[in-house]
Ligand SMILES: Cc1cc2nc3c(=O)[nH]c(=O)nc-3n(C[C@H](O)[C@H](O)[C@H](O)COP(=O)(O)OP(=O)(O)OC[C@H]3O[C@@H](n4cnc5c(N)ncnc54)[C@H](O)[C@@H]3O)c2cc1C
C-alpha cells in the first residue's frame with residue numbers, strides 16, 4: 001500500500017474516515033438540500049460538502065477560502081441527514097469541520113473580533129447578555145444595523161437591508177423570572193424545569209410567558225432554575241466545541257434534579273442541542289453519565305404536552321393552519337406529529353403544504369451572513385406555503401417565526417405567523 | 430466501420446484550450462454559470478458508481494438556446510462534452526473520462542407544461558423524477574417510471590439510461606413513457622423527435638434516443654406520459670425461510686396468470702440493514718422477502734391479492750402480510766427504495782451489478798451468487814426487481830483494500846457471465862456507461878457493435894459527446910472512488 005496521504009486538518013476533532021466513509025455518494029440527499037436546490041452546485045450539496053471534507057482530509061484540497069465558503073453556506077438544517085439512507089452522521093461531520101475552520105482558518109480581523117466577543121463573552125453568561133441586549137440585537141439582525149453604522153459591520157457581512165428580519169426587543173426580559181416557580185393550576189400532573197434561552201429571553205419573553213401559562217394551565221408546575229445558561233447551540237454550530245461543553249456542564253448542574261420530570265424548552269434549536277449533551281460530553285469522566293440522564297429528560301414543549309395530554313381548551317380555534325417543521329425539531333429530533341396533534345386538539349384545520357419540513361433559510365445567523373441564499377430559499381418556501389392558502393402559519397421555533405414573517409411580507413401573504421404555543425395560549429385564555 | 434470509433438480518441442481535454450473556451454462559455458450561459466477552478470471541478474469527478482475523472486470545466490445552461498451554443502462551441506474547439514443530471518448513475522455515465530466539459534442540468538429544471546387532457550407533461554431535463562409526480566398529484570396523475578433514486582435523479586438522466594424501477598413490471602421502462610424529445614446535436618442543431626402523440630411515424634427516433642446514454646445528443650426537453658393513479662393498490666409482503674423458496678415463488682406467481690405492478694426481492698442479509706434505517710417491520714429472521722404490489726380496479730386487485738397469498742403459501746411462505754394503510758405501504762417501499770444506499774451503514778463502498786436473466790433462472794442465479802460470494806470471501810446483498818429477472822447483486826468492499834477490490838471485480842464478472850450463459854444480459858436499467866462496456870463484446874458480435882457505432886457516429890461522428898462510453902475500449906481503465914482512492918489501483922488505470 002502507498003503512504004497515507006497527509007491531511008489538511010489539524011489533529012484534534014476533525015471529520016474522520018469512520019464518519020465520512022458512511023457516505024456512498026448515492027446523491028439521494030441532493031434534492032432535499034435547500035442550498036443545492038437554490039444554487040444547483042455540487043459544492044453546495046450534502047454529498048459535495050462531505051466530499052470536500054474527504055478531499056481536505058486526503059490533502060487534495062486546502063482548508064482555505066473555497067472550503068470555508070461552502071461549509072459556511074451550509075444551513076446545518078439536517079434535511080440531508082433525514083434523507084440519507086446510509087446513516088451519515090452529517091451533524092457531527094459539520095460540527096467538526098467548523099471546529100477545524102475555527103482553529104485553522106484566519107478569518108478577517110473584524111470577523112474575528114465580532115465572533116470572539118459574541119461567542120466568547122456575550123452568550124455564555126446571562127448577566128452579560130442582559131447588559132449586551134444591544135449586541136444581541138446585533139445578532140438578531142436589527143441591532144446589526146445600529147451597531148454596524150459605527151463599525152462597518154454591514155459591509156463585513158455583506159448585507160444590505162435586514163430591517164425586516166429584526167425581532168422586537170422586548171422591554172421586560174425573562175431574566176427577571178430566573179429562580180421563580182409557577183404553581184400548577186388544578187390537579188398537579190407534573191413538574192418541569194424550563195430553559196428560557198438566551199436569545200429567547202431577551203427577544204421573546206412573551207413567548208416564554210405563554211409557555212409558562214400553557215404549562216401551568218395544564219397542571220404542570222414550572223421551575224425556572226436560576227443558574228441555567230445558554231444551551232450552547234450557537235457555539236456548537238459555529239464550531240466552538242469547548243465553549244459549548246462548558247455550557248452543557250453548567251446546565252446539567254443547574255437543571256438535572258430528581259424533582260423535575262422533564263427539562264422543557266420552546267426552542268427547537270436548544271432542545272436538539274441539549275439532546276446532544278451526552279455525545280458532546282461522552283469523554284468527560286465526570287459528566288458523561290449525568291449527561292446521559294439529562295438527555296433522557298429533555299423535551300421540546302410540544303413533545304412534552306403531547307405526551308402528558310392537553311386539558312380541554314376554553315375555546316376552539318377555528319382556523320386554517322399550516323404547520324412548518326423547524327429543522328431542529330423534525331430533522332434533528334424527529335418530532336413531527338406532536339405539534340400537529342396539539343393544533344388539531346385545539347380545533348385547528350391543519351393543512352399540509354408541500355415540503356413542510358424543508359428549511360426556511362433562517363438557520364441561526366444564516367439569514368444575516370448568507371442573506372442572498374437565505375432569501376432565495378425563503379421565497380421557494382413561501383411559494384409552497386401560499387399554495388395551501390393558510391390563515392395562520394404555525395411553527396415551533398423563534399428563528400423560523402422571524403424568517404417566515406419576513407417571507408410572508410415579501411410574498412404579500414396576509415397569514416399570521418405564530419409559535420404553536422401562542423395558539424395554545426390563545427385557546428386557553 | 431470498425432475503425433470509426435477510434436476517431437473519438439482525437440477529442441481534446443478541455444485544459445488544452447481552457448481560457449478561451451471558458452470565457453466564451455461565460456458569455457453564453459452567464460458569469461456565475463461556469464466553474465473552472467480545480468477546487469470546484471473536483472466535485473464533478475464522481476457519480477453514485479465507483480469511477481472517477483475530473484472535468485476541465487462545468488457549465489450550467491438554463492435553456493435550449495444556450496445548450497445549442499455550447500455544443501457548437503465544443504464541437505468547433507474539439508472539446509469532449511458529458512451531460513450530467515443528478516449523478517446518481519451507477520455505471521459512470523456522467524463521468525468525464527477524458528476531462529473536457531460537463532454540462533450540468535441542475536439549473537434547467539422547469540416543468541414547462543402540464544397537458545391534463547392529453548395526459549402529457551413537457552419538462553426540462555433537470556426536473557427531478559419525483560418532483561414531476563408530486564407536481565401533478567393533485568390532478569390524480571403521476572409519472573410512472575420510478576427508479577429507486579427517484580427522489581433525486583433527473584428525468585434527463587432517466588431518458589439517457591432508459592431507467593426502470595419496481596413498477597416497470599407492469600408499466601414498462603422510461604422509453605414506454607416518453608413520446609417526444611428535443612435534442613441538441615453536436616453541431617448545435619436543435620431537432621425535435623416525436624411529440625405528444627403516442628405513436629410516431631417513420632423511424633422511431635425517440636426510441637433510439639432513449640437509452641443512448643448521452644452519446645448521440647443532449648436532451649433539452651422531454652414530453653412524457655402521465656398516468657392516472659390506480660383505483661386500488663394492494664401491497665403484500667411474502668416472508669420466506671430461504672432465498673430459494675422466494676426465488677421459486679416469483680415464476681409461480683406469473684405462472685398463475687397474475688401480473689403484479691411490482692415484484693421485488695430482498696434477501697435476509699439485506700433486510701437487517703434496511704430495517705435499521707426505515708423501521709418498516711421487515712422480519713429480521715427471514716431468509717428472504719418478496720414485496721408484491723397489485724394495482725387496478727378494486728375487485729380485480731382484491732381477487733389477485735387472494736391468489737398471490739395462496740401461491741406464496743403454497744411455495745412455503747412463512748407468512749404473507751398486507752400493508753393496512755398508505756403509511757405502512759410507504760414504509761415498506763421506503764425500505765426497498767433506500768436499500769442500496771442503506772448498505773453504506775455496513776461498508777464504505779459497494780459495487781452494484783445490474784444483470785438480467787429470464788425469470789425461471791432466478792433460483793439458479795441466486796445459488797450461483799451465493800457460491801461466488803463464498804468463493805471470493807465477500808458479502809453480496811441482493812435487492813432486486815425479481816419480476817423482471819433484473820438482478821442487483823451488491824458486492825460490499827472497502828476501497829482501502831486493493832486485494833479485496835480485485836476479488837470484487839472477479840466475482841462481479843463471474844456473476845455477469847453466468848447471466849449471459851442463462852440467456853440474459855449485463856444491464857437491465859443502469860446502463861452500460863464505463864462499467865460494462867468491456868462486456869459488450871460478450872453480448873454482441875463485432876458486426877452488431879459496428880452497426881451501433883455507425884449509428885452513433887451518424888450523430889456524433891467526431892466523438893465529442895460522452896467519449897469512451899458504452900463501446901469496448903482497448904484497455905480497461907480502473908479507477909475507483911469513494912472516500913479514499915486506492916493509489917495502487919489508480920496506477921493500474923489511466
Ligand atoms: C440508490 C440508487 C438507486 C437506484 N435505483 C435505480 C433503479 O431502480 N432503476 C434504475 O433504472 N436506475 C437506478 N439507479 C441509477 C440512476 O439513478 C439512474 O440511472 C438515473 O436515471 C440517473 O439519473 P441522473 O439524473 O442521476 O443522471 P446522471 O447519473 O447524472 O447521468 C446518467 C447518464 O445520463 C446522461 N444524461 C443526463 N442528462 C442528460 C441530458 N440532458 N441529455 C443527454 N444525456 C444526459 C449522462 O451523460 C449519463 O450518461 C439508482 C441509483 C442509486 C444511487
Ligand code: SF4
Nearest residue numbers: 023024026027029084
Ligand atoms: S450523505 Fe447519504 S444520501 Fe447523501 S450522498 Fe452520502 S450516502 Fe447518499
Ligand code: SF4
Nearest residue numbers: 033074075077078080
Ligand atoms: S445541513 Fe441542510 S444545507 Fe447543510 S448540507 Fe444538509 S441539507 Fe444542505
